[in-house]
Amino acid sequence: MSDSTVNTRKEAFIDLSVSNGFAALPSNFYTRLMPTPVPAPYLVDANPAAGAMIGLNHAAFSSKEFIETFSGNQLLDDSQPLAAVYSGHQFGQWAGQLGDGRAILLGDTPAQDGSAGRIELQLKGAGATPYSRMGDGRAVLRSSIREYLCSEAMAALHIPTSRALSVIGSDQFIMRETPETTAVVTRLAPSFVRFGSFEHWFYNKQYDSLRILADYVIAQFYPELVASENRYHDLLVEVTKRTAHLIAQWQAVGFMHGVMNTDNMSILGLTLDYGPFGFMEAYDPRHICNHTDQQGRYAYNMQPQIGHWNCYALGQTLLPLIGSVEETEDALKDYQLQYTQKFDELMHAKLGLCTAQAEDAKLFDTLFALMQANHTDFTLFFRKLGELKCARPETDAILRDLFIDRAGFDAWAIQYRIRLIAENSQDEIRRLEMHQTNPKYILRNYLAQVAIEKAQNKDYSEVGKLLHILQRPFDEQPEHEHYAALPPDWANGLEVSCSS
Incomplete structure (x- = not known):
């Protein structure tokens, strides 16, 4: 045709x-x-x-x-x-x-x-x-x-x-x-529109087109900046903030984009262009979800740094409009602060903590080190953590079973309970709040693969069923309990690449 x-x-x-x-x-x-x-x-x-x-x-x-x-x-x-x-x-x-x-x-x-x-x-x-x-x-x-x-x-x-x-x-x-x-x-x-849309005009030295694009984006999507004294500086400030917050949200649910090229970065701070993505299963901060990424540039623990790098790439393109290196650097300077504050906020919510205390970073770091050493499933752990009872450590079996080093978990749980009791945490209130923060259902690679293989055989029912489940990730959905389980052994061999 x-x-x-x-x-x-x-x-x-x-x-x-x-x-x-x-x-x-x-x-x-x-x-x-x-x-x-x-x-x-x-x-x-x-x-x-x-x-x-x-x-x-x-x-x-x-x-x-x-x-x-x-x-x-x-x-x-x-x-x-x-x-x-x-x-x-x-x-x-x-x-x-x-x-x-x-x-x-x-x-x-x-x-x-x-x-x-x-x-x-x-x-x-x-x-x-x-x-x-x-x-x-x-x-x-x-x-x-x-x-x-x-x-x-x-x-x-x-x-x-x-x-x-x-x-x-x-x-x-x-x-x-x-x-x-x-x-x-x-x-x-x-x-x-993406970061690469601006790079195109900058590297071709077509600064009039660069300004036209920036003015279009501001007028359509950031109208509050139209009257700014330096609207291009303020645009970069806002995009930098949105990008930092977006990646903090990725990290908090264990999502890995896989190809954080500048042409895949949204000027609105959206997750864009899904290819070889993945959700963290056995926790490994160095995990690479994209089989094509042999050097690990876009590994899970690299995503915050790459987001910063990409914002600098965008800042380079906006320099002719902003007017000076100093003002451009000023617009970029809060990326790390914005990311850290957002991730810290999300981590407190994931652990059901209502206040911030000086020792919280140590509590978080100790937990992640323990999870890494034990290959603990990221989503299952945080979901089950909501069931922990402050005064009843004997009920921790569902959590201890996620760790080979159970003594190591017990030691961390003691510190966690001390922290909860210090802010008078109430089990049932905390449980409800944590279950609205920590999903039960994520798109594990093997779930997608099952739906794909059925669809390749003309059975599209699993695509619709899985969509329905994933659209309610925080609900218990007891009839779909097996969709929240650990992946089967055969899923260890699944790989996704840039062709995915």
Whole structure:
């Protein structure tokens, strides 16, 4: 099928008003093009929670129009599809021009959550663009399911993220390591502008375009900065703060992005571009979730430092607008403080502590060292910690069983109890609060793999079931208890890479 077969819808199957604010930027910011149609598309799964964000109800998901539209085979009325250009640093090296190599922005629509904002709709896997760098522009079913599930899992964990509306599959085969079928994910976000969008204009010495982009971002997403004395300085301050807070939230749930290149960093502080991500299981601060990352640049314990590095890369691009090195450095100076304060706040909540005391850092550090030495499951431990009773250490069996060195845990638990008693902690109140902070259900790699393998055999039920479970990560869900269990032995061999 050729691009010319993409049709504009004759009648709206939904009341979805679409425009494209990004398309109002000069033409050098993007390439206008149609999605490349896929043969015989079919629905793998659609997400009512994301649909509600743009005014779509469940009934729309089963319609032919929905499948044709969100596979890229036909356009929404007034859509102005385009692929954006950007550049970036990849694994610490300047990679030059990149861009939307397999993503096409359909446009934006008013948010239906009561806010005054708009939400962009982007098709990932919609075909080759001028920025595909010899790629085919397609996404495979495997990676599409992973992004669909994880973006919604992150949203349910209250972590800023792009969202996922649907996965549309096709039996068209493309080559990765082996032949795989294709899919298209519809992603939702207020904006997909990234640090690399600014790097593109800076390193090409097109400072007028750099200013146009910065003014666009400020006007659309940081309007409170429009009247600032130095709005570009203040933009960098805000993005630095959001990035520091985002990564603190990642660390607090054990999430690893896997590819923190500057072209994957959101200017709004969102988790963006899910590829070889992973959630921490047996605690290891040096864990690398991306099999491609042989040097461990994006290991779990490196993420805060890399976030700082990326903010400096953004600061470099904004220097011509900010006006001086000193002011640029001033805008960046609080990254570490913002990260540390946010992570400390989250750690206190994870341990059910209502106050901050001088010795708390030692308590946290001792715990993490113990968890590392015992390969303790990150999510299970913090969830079960909420069941600890201040005056009843004999009930600690469910926690002690997570440690080989049970005496080591007992020694830490004594100090933890002393700390709880010092602030008159009440078991049941603390339990409820900790269970709303420490999730029971996360997207473990093996859970995603089970859903993927069933979907590859035309059984999409596990994708929908897993989505439903992950959208309530703090609830007990006793009927789904086994989804919170330790991973099976076979899961130890699972690997994800940049092709994931």
